[in-house]
Amino acid sequence: MDSTLSGLLEVLPAERVYTDAVYLAAYESDGLTAFKAKPRAVVVPETLEEVIGVVRWCHDHEVPFVARGSGTSLSGGSLPVEEGIVIALNRLNRILEVDPVDRVAVVEPGVINLDVSRAADEFGLHFAPDPSSQSICTIGGNVAFNSGGAHCLKYGMTANHVLGIKAVLGTGEVVEFGGRSREQIGPDFAGLFCGSEGLFGVGLEITLRLLPKAECFHTVLAGYRSLEEAGHAVAAVIDSGLLPGALEIMDALAIEAAEAAVACGYPKGAEAVLIVELEGPVEKVAAEREQLDGILADTSAFETRVAADEEERMTIWRGRKSAFSAVGRLSPDFIVQDGVVPRTRLGEALRKIGEMSAETGFRVANVFHAGDGNLHPLILYDGREEGALAGAEALAGRILNMCVEMGGSITGEHGVGMEKRDFLPGMFSEYDIEVMKRVRAAFDPKEVANPGKMFPGAEAPALSQHGMHPLEKAGLISRE
């Protein structure tokens, strides 16, 4: 072992400090496989004290570190820093407490998102944020990147469900932000820590807000002859005063992919499908579904299906949730983008994406959270063709610039990470970014916590990619 790492062995046993090349290779990339970087070591702590010890060692020796859960980040957020330490938090996966009276769960960062809802289920509670990778992604990563999902319009993102965070900062200081109460006094540090992309430190214990599970769902799938018509339907639903739990659209190419992958049986010949889901007490959903049915009947849907039971509901969602990985069947490689436009400009945005696609020759499949204007264009390319990746990246960049020009955002839920660093100045002035850097320096003056992410100008690791993420191939994760 590299002798400079010997100090780490005072923090945790040698068998949990990995330095051999084969092992390290597994950590070179995360969900954004286009980037690779070799860490100096991967450490696998089992206790909070060990995490704190590693961070303090990194601070003292000015060695950069990246905390990592399941490595599903789509923005390269958990990409190692070249020659830095990867702190793999997967063994810190204890659900410390589920309190049905206070309606909170206290968890370690390596806990899988879906496991929180599983643990809360016996009390009729659940954890609302549901990124598509929820069966594998961890709470620590959700917090760091303020993850979203299909229910953000109504329930918000991860930050809206985080009440308290015990964390070790880049300085080595251990702090407790927020607490168990949904209310608090003083500046909202827990809110600030969420979405800080690992640049402040490592969350050690996270207190999550749990909500009662919805009693029932009403899920409708409607097929349209054009994307524009589906867009009009979304506007009609929004303007009706209903607040659906989910409002999703897929275009023809995404439908084709989903159909090939999971045979979801979406309406044949649809250029777009719309999924609308109401949820709540039976009586309320019964009243609202009448209203919704009326609204959709007035749209130009050529086929409308209502999930009669949970199985049919799952079939509808399977098509949607599989869409991203399914696109891998249509193309050897693809880039998932994550931009936001004002919802009323969705139609215009999609038309422009279509034009850019035609102009550049890259096929683009569209899947999006229509209720909140969050687009996920999937840009299809073949990494074996020279210049294809660069061309696809350039198109992705144009789409992001379009989002900013329309008054939206370069990321709705994936974060800036490695991928979108250079686009941050499109949204914020030089001074805005300088202020962010000053805030970062308050938490981590030596810049040891996940350096090189979020802010533009840092040295980029080599781009190289072909094929899907191994977990994606195995059907364990999907990109959203």
Next chain:
Amino acid sequence: MAARPVSAKEVAEAVHAHAHVAAAGGRTKKPLVGEGEVIEMGGLSGIAEYEASEYTFTARAGTPVREVEGALKEKRQYLPFDPLFVEGGATLGGTIAAGVSGPGRFRYGGLRDFLIGVEFVDGSGRLVRSGGKVVKNAAGFDLPKFLVGSLGRFGIVTEVSFKVFPAPVETVTLRVSCANHEVAGERLAEVARSRWEAEALDYDLAARCMVVRLGGPGRALDLLCGEIESRWRGEVERVDPETAAEGWADFREWAGAAKTGSRVVKIPMTLSQFGPLREGLEEVGAGGGRLSSGGAVWWLAVDEDRMEGVHAALEEKGFAGLVVRGEPWSSPWIGRREMAGILGAVKEALDPVGRFPGL
């Protein structure tokens, strides 16, 4: 004379021009205005953008919340967290700086969950933007959330963007009598975890009465109310809409406390802490007030003689309180207060020369 800027640029100039400044809006929360040359924010008023279909609006920070609520109402939308002291003249900026939410925070979350973007002047007298204007956004640090409850100690907010929701078609309010506080605590927990989807869930200690607001289509509300009535037969009263509206408005304004000269104190808590906290407060003769948002916060009117006692009781029991309304006290913070080093470090980052009031 106090500065009265009419643009963000003028706020920045006013900050730059003085060694110590403090922003003030509608002065509904006087104990929270810190020391320094006062910058009157009332001149920075008006809704800049409101597109109902986007579920968002952007307004200047000095805009009275009342004006915003009026505009939203026309489009059948609302701020679901029920901002406080609206009739008293509270502004958007002051509401953010104070970090206070009303009973409606129970269902969808508090002010922090609806604030999506800000423009503010930092301690160097420069304008900074953070967050955005769309309902979903994960770019950059979430300084808007950080400024919620920051009492103007880190910056003066000049423009704000909020997410809003469609208002429920109808609402109905139920009052549930409780034999004692223990029973009330159990019932709050039951409603909070129930399938009923209450919009608001409060407990009036003096009246020993749990107050539940449901929202949605009338037909559904009837059925849900029926079930709640049979759950606690003989103890549930359906309040007529006018009285209900007055009741909620009274609580949101705390007009009674203003008349008696009491201060209004906010104490964050959880339902399982209700017993121990109550014990502490009862010992100093301050066991009244109201639990709001399903027991996430205790709002307490405290008269002059009992302030020290409440402060001591909170400290002993390990709670923190904020003196929100009434005459200023020696400090807005009472009870236990822990100052992590990071608080000072972030203060230094945003207000390096200490122009804004101290921590």
